Amino acid sequence: MIRVLIADDDAMVRAGVRAVLATAPDIDVVAEAVDGHDAVEQARRHRPAVAVLDIRMPGTDGIEAAAEIRGTVPATGVVMLTTFGEDDHILRALGCGAAGFLVKSGDPADLIAGVRAVADGAAYLPPKIAARVVAHLAASGAGSQAGRRAAARDRVRALTAREREVLAFLGGGLSNGQIAQRLRVVEGTVKAHVSSILARLDMDNRAAAAVVAHEAGIVPPAAPGPP
Numbered sequence: 001m002i003r004v005l006i007a008d009d010d011a012m013v014r015a016g017v018r019a020v021l022a023t024a025p026d027i028d029v030v031a032e033a034v035d036g037h038d039a040v041e042q043a044r045r046h047r048p049a050v051a052v053l054d055i056r057m058p059g060t061d062g063i064e065a066a067a068e069i070r071g072t073v074p075a076t077g078v079v080m081l082t083t084f085g086e087d088d089h090i091l092r093a094l095g096c097g098a099a100g101f102l103v104k105s106g107d108p109a110d111l112i113a114g115v116r117a118v119a120d121g122a123a124y125l126p127p128k129i130a131a132r133v134v135a136h137l138a139a140s141g142a143g144s145q146a147g148r149r150a151a152a153r154d155r156v157r158a159l160t161a162r163e164r165e166v167l168a169f170l171g172g173g174l175s176n177g178q179i180a181q182r183l184r185v186v187e188g189t190v191k192a193h194v195s196s197i198l199a200r201l202d203m204d205n206r207a208a209a210a211v212v213a214h215e216a217g218i219v220p221p222a223a224p225g226p227p
Contacts, residue, residue, distance in 0.1 A: 002119045003030045005046060007039035007065065008054040008081065013104065017052060017081075020108040027115060036060030036068075043069045043076050049119040052102075052111075055082045055089045063089060067096035077118035082129075090133055097205050100124035120175035123206035130171075130214040152215035159200060164218065166193040170206055171213025172220055 004027055008014045014032050021027045031046045033039035036053070037060040043051055051069055053062035060068075066078045079100035080093045090101060100118040102110055106126070114124040125133075134148065156164055162183075169179045176194065180187040194206070203209050213219050 002027045003048040004115060005031045005042050005048040005051040007033035009034050009057045020111050024112045036062055036065030039065045040068045043073045048076055050077050050079055050115050052079045055080045063093045063096050066093055066098050070097040079114050079118050094208050099207050101129045117173050122173050122175035123210045124173050125207055125210045133211055134215050149215050152212050156216040163193055163197050167197050167213050168218040168220055171210045
């Protein structure tokens with residue numbers, strides 16, 4: 001059972017997220033929080049597999065909470081709830097170790113898929129959000145979009161052929177176990193490749209590496225997920 005914490009200052013949003021997750025037989029919402037400080041306390045108390053945090057909350061926001069949760073309860077993966085126009089916040093959340101991102105107005109099925117993916121150790125970066133991040137990086141002065149794509153391709157070319165293959169699957173939101181099945185290798189081999197990829201790309205989390213995979217244009221088409 002995947003134990004989940006929900007944090008949002010809007011009671012209706014919390015109720016909606018809980019209702020969606022309640023339809024999944026393998027997910028159990030064990031706690032709710034109304035702000036980032038409360039979320040950190042609830043995460044320490046309940047040790048959920050996944051914390052679903054609103055990216056903006058009063059007081060301690062979701063990004064600060066994500067950083068503290070990742071630092072004090074590292075086994076808890078973080079999924080950020082965002083709205084359009086919050087691209088700066090998404091970039092900050094990536095830097096704080098968030099592993100998944102979901103748009104509040106998105107498909108409810110994405111919420112379940114994102115929680116499952118992050119609980120399984122994967123990064124969940126839907127193509128629409130990945131495209132926004134890539135475009136925002138270019139618009140923010142971090143290089144033109146074409147320039148960033150070229151730089152990402154150069155960085156990816158420095159990887160081995162197998163590492164490029166693994167990075168592509170990371171960008172597609174696959175867990176180590178799923179990648180192992182695709183490549184017909186043991187999961188430990190995939191873990192070693194992921195560690196090497198993160199070191200070579202000078203990154204400390206899978207979601208940031210997934211952005212590079214999207215920038216380089218190597219992410220394979222999404223496969224149908226479980227119901």
